[in-house]
Amino acid sequence: MSKALLLKDITKRFPLVLANDRISLDLEWGEVLALVGENGAGKSTLMKIVYGLQPADEGEMWVDGKPYKPRSPQDAIRAGIGMVHQHFMLVEPFTVLENLVLGLEPGSPLFLNLEMAREKAQRLMEELGFQVPLDEKIENLPVGLQQRVEILKALYREARILILDEPTAVLTPQEAEELFRFLRTYVAKGNAVIFISHKLKEVLEVSDRITVVRDGRVVGTVRTEETTLEALARMMVGREVVLRVEKGPARPKEVVLEVEGLEAPPRLKGVSFSVRAGEIVGIAGVEGNGQTELVEALTGLRRYRGVARYLGKPLPPSAREVRALLVSHIPEDRLARGLVLDFSVRENAILGDQHRPPFRGFLGFLDEGAMEAHARALVEEFDVRPRSTELSARRFSGGNQQKIVVGRELLRGPRLLIAAQPTRGVDVGAIEFIHKELVAARDRGLAVLLVSADLSEILALSDRILVMYGGRIMGELTPQEATEERLGLLMAGISA
Numbered sequence: 001m002s003k004a005l006l007l008k009d010i011t012k013r014f015p016l017v018l019a020n021d022r023i024s025l026d027l028e029w030g031e032v033l034a035l036v037g038e039n040g041a042g043k044s045t046l047m048k049i050v051y052g053l054q055p056a057d058e059g060e061m062w063v064d065g066k067p068y069k070p071r072s073p074q075d076a077i078r079a080g081i082g083m084v085h086q087h088f089m090l091v092e093p094f095t096v097l098e099n100l101v102l103g104l105e106p107g108s109p110l111f112l113n114l115e116m117a118r119e120k121a122q123r124l125m126e127e128l129g130f131q132v133p134l135d136e137k138i139e140n141l142p143v144g145l146q147q148r149v150e151i152l153k154a155l156y157r158e159a160r161i162l163i164l165d166e167p168t169a170v171l172t173p174q175e176a177e178e179l180f181r182f183l184r185t186y187v188a189k190g191n192a193v194i195f196i197s198h199k200l201k202e203v204l205e206v207s208d209r210i211t212v213v214r215d216g217r218v219v220g221t222v223r224t225e226e227t228t229l230e231a232l233a234r235m236m237v238g239r240e241v242v243l244r245v246e247k248g249p250a251r252p253k254e255v256v257l258e259v260e261g262l263e264a265p266p267r268l269k270g271v272s273f274s275v276r277a278g279e280i281v282g283i284a285g286v287e288g289n290g291q292t293e294l295v296e297a298l299t300g301l302r303r304y305r306g307v308a309r310y311l312g313k314p315l316p317p318s319a320r321e322v323r324a325l326l327v328s329h330i331p332e333d334r335l336a337r338g339l340v341l342d343f344s345v346r347e348n349a350i351l352g353d354q355h356r357p358p359f360r361g362f363l364g365f366l367d368e369g370a371m372e373a374h375a376r377a378l379v380e381e382f383d384v385r386p387r388s389t390e391l392s393a394r395r396f397s398g399g400n401q402q403k404i405v406v407g408r409e410l411l412r413g414p415r416l417l418i419a420a421q422p423t424r425g426v427d428v429g430a431i432e433f434i435h436k437e438l439v440a441a442r443d444r445g446l447a448v449l450l451v452s453a454d455l456s457e458i459l460a461l462s463d464r465i466l467v468m469y470g471g472r473i474m475g476e477l478t479p480q481e482a483t484e485e486r487l488g489l490l491m492a493g494i495s496a
């Protein structure tokens with residue numbers, strides 16, 4: 001039987017990197033093939049070539065045994081390939097149903113007939129075992145549902161090969177489980193899936209085979225049942241990765257942040273807690289339980305009621321003033337809040353600090369020398385690849401964009417760091433590094449408020465754990481007390 005997809009010697013060069021270096025791989029019908037590798041290894045680049053978003057410089061492809069050379073995603077769709085991107089590409093002010101038909105060829109009978117489209121979408125959802133409200137606007141849907149829309153859109157176009165680029169980065173564990181169930185059903189019907197993820201546990205759970213890429217090249221392909229987490233991490237990074245964070249007990253000092261009865265619409269209903277210098281306080285909880293509002297209130301991005309004190313004084317009302325007091329913020333959405341994609345690394349590296357020395361120099365002009373030195377230090381220390389300070393943020397892989405944000409926020413020497421999903425989309429080696437940096441900063445006296453949907457991250461880093469549910473804090477646990485079971489119950493809103 002023909003392979004679903006066969007790639008031979010695919011090569012893609014960018015000005016500073018060889019993103020894909022003679023990559024060959026094959027995908028069988030009926031399987032989930034995982035594609036893993038470090039940030040910048042070339043995974044998204046390769047998949048964009050398969051989906052017709054950019055041409056390969058060299059190499060050949062076959063779909064179901066037929067030569068395949070897409071010039072656009074339309075060609076990919078016609079060949080039965082669908083893709084869910086690392087960053088969603090839905091049209092926000094439109095409804096789900098409109099998004100489904102959007103971009104269909106005008107000749108297609110479903111192009112203008114929304115009622116026929118609705119029927120087809122209903123039928124698909126029943127078959128697949130999931131639901132999305134078809135008449136809701138995309139902008140009103142939580143990310144988990146937006147992703148279902150992306151999948152539905154691909155299946156609506158009759159995709160038999162589905163490419164998912166980091167589909168679970170924004171999902172809750174429950175949503176991820178649902179996605180995996182769907183993927184297994186989908187391939188059981190004879191379809192095929194390429195699944196990209198940095199969450200190696202999930203990769204081991206959902207895939208049949210795993211192809212590992214490093215520096216644009218295929219390192220090897222293994223059968224999932226024949227490998228382990230450690231072996232996989234080693235293959236990816238090319239060295240041993242310490243999957244556990246080494247950290248001594250915290251030595252908390254003065255109270256840096258104190259909040260009482262903090263409320264912020266729509267979902268934060270009143271929380272009280274404090275964070276001291278030299279400790280990491282983790283906020284666990286399923287996303288959408290008020291964490292976003294909490295973080296935005298504390299960083300001056302959202303109005304709130306109640307009390308928030310920083311070093312004993314009321315927190316100032318604007319983001320700029322909060323930032324000037326050496327409060328750093330790693331935002332949950334690096335594209336919306338963390339980076340200006342068309343700015344260079346050099347500009348992004350001082351974002352929010354451009355009004356202050358050493359960057360604001362003589363007569364108020366930006367000091368190019370100081371900016372360059374700072375950006376250089378950032379890309380070196382945080383292993384941003386490629387090591388360019390000139391390149392615009394857009395040109396970096398997802399994980400490397402995240403490293404730029406994390407580096408900028410830590411290097412400015414904050415007293416308080418509010419970190420939301422700090423390692424989202426980052427590879428295992430870089431997670432190890434960022435975690436070490438956070439612990440080292442704590443030991444130098446930084447107060448850290450860590451908000452993460454990733455339980456293993458909360459457990460690895462936190463000195464105290466607060467669990468949020470329904471806009472309130474359900475309970476506080478020490479890391480020793482925090483078994484997955486106790487956390488799980490609190491996260492579901494059930495207190496002891």
Ligand SMILES: Nc1ncnc2c1ncn2[C@@H]1O[C@H](COP(=O)(O)OP(=O)(O)OP(=O)(O)O)[C@@H](O)[C@H]1O
Nearest residue numbers: 014019039040041042043044045395396397398399
């Ligand atoms: N349009 C572009 N211009 C210049 N360089 C690019 C462009 N797109 C990608 N690159 C570079 O190609 C390399 C591979 O990037 P790619 O996005 O494929 O990595 P990835 O494996 O998906 O990483 P991540 O896990 O971080 O998402 C990176 O070094 C990236 O900076």
Ligand SMILES: [Mg+2]
Nearest residue numbers: 044086397398
């Ligand atoms: Mg990528």
